[in-house]
Amino acid sequence: MNKINIAIDGPAAAGKSTIAKLVAQHFNMIYVDTGAMYRAITLFYIQENSEDFDELVKKINLEIILKDGQRVNLNGEDVTERIRENDVTEKVSYVASKEPVRTFLVEEQQKLANQKNVVMDGRDVGTTVLPDAELKIYMIASVEERANRRFKDNELRGIKSDIESLKTDIERRDQYDMNREISPLVKAEDAISIDTTGLSIDEVTNKIIELANVKLTK
Numbered sequence: 169m170n171k172i173n174i175a176i177d178g179p180a181a182a183g184k185s186t187i188a189k190l191v192a193q194h195f196n197m198i199y200v201d202t203g204a205m206y207r208a209i210t211l212f213y214i215q216e217n218s219e220d221f222d223e224l225v226k227k228i229n230l231e232i233i234l235k236d237g238q239r240v241n242l243n244g245e246d247v248t249e250r251i252r253e254n255d256v257t258e259k260v261s262y263v264a265s266k267e268p269v270r271t272f273l274v275e276e277q278q279k280l281a282n283q284k285n286v287v288m289d290g291r292d293v294g295t296t297v298l299p300d301a302e303l304k305i306y307m308i309a310s311v312e313e314r315a316n317r318r319f320k321d322n323e324l325r326g327i328k329s330d331i332e333s334l335k336t337d338i339e340r341r342d343q344y345d346m347n348r349e350i351s352p353l354v355k356a357e358d359a360i361s362i363d364t365t366g367l368s369i370d371e372v373t374n375k376i377i378e379l380a381n382v383k384l385t386k
């Protein structure tokens with residue numbers, strides 16, 4: 169069976185990471201959550217309290233550990249859970265819009281995928297990081313559905329939130345991500361759009377496995 173890369177892009181809480189992990193498990197592929205990398209650099213930005221992004225990307229020591237699910241180490245400290253907290257969520261779209269940050273992380277992400285056999289999720293994977301990915305998915309869901317999903321997530325993580333403010337945050341980040349200058353969130357021309365509103369995790373996962381099998385048997 170030949171090797172492929174799968175790119176899954178879309179707005180916050182569309183279901184990208186959950187489905188990407190399951191697809192990667194099914195095909196024994198490597199799973200990369202690019203959002204976690206932007207969150208980690210945002211945490212560093214908060215810690216350093218500096219707007220000098222050229223300096224930040226030079227100083228940061230970011231380590232992505234890709235086994236049994238992705239762990240993220242920032243300057244030697246495991247921050248995999250910490251980067252999900254509200255202070256990071258509030259700033260990540262701003263930090264992710266900065267050119268030095270994007271150049272640095274896109275290069276890191278491309279290194280992770282150069283052996284192929286990667287399922288990578290984010291906002292610009294199919295357009296910028298892996299434009300030659302054999303399968304590209306653009307995953308969406310209604311704001312209502314995504315706020316409800318993120319609310320349940322936060323409850324499980326012990327993070328305080330409410331549906332209305334989650335809806336506002338999700339719409340804010342959607343707008344920020346879609347309207348920024350550098351590699352905005354947009355559906356790649358050759359991406360297949362999947363609206364997961366009302367679909368179960370299994371239904372979405374099986375759909376992508378089906379699409380991937382077509383590519384793998386070519």
Ligand SMILES: Nc1ncnc2c1ncn2[C@@H]1O[C@H](COP(=O)(O)OP(=O)(O)O)[C@@H](O)[C@H]1O
Nearest residue numbers: 180181182183184185186317321364367368369
């Ligand atoms: N099709 C689906 N139906 C119901 N819940 C889903 C579905 N896909 C994902 N979820 C749940 O929604 C939440 C957000 O999904 P996640 O994969 O983190 O989204 P994203 O990576 O796009 O931000 C998770 O709790 C996940 O279990």
Ligand SMILES: Nc1ccn([C@@H]2O[C@H](COP(=O)(O)OP(=O)(O)O)[C@@H](O)[C@H]2O)c(=O)n1
Nearest residue numbers: 180181202203204206260261264290291292
């Ligand atoms: N490839 C990517 C991934 C994330 N991001 C940014 O990082 C933020 C957090 O990504 P995420 O996937 O962890 O966020 P959720 O969609 O899971 O809430 C997004 O809102 C984007 O602003 C990006 O710019 N490019």
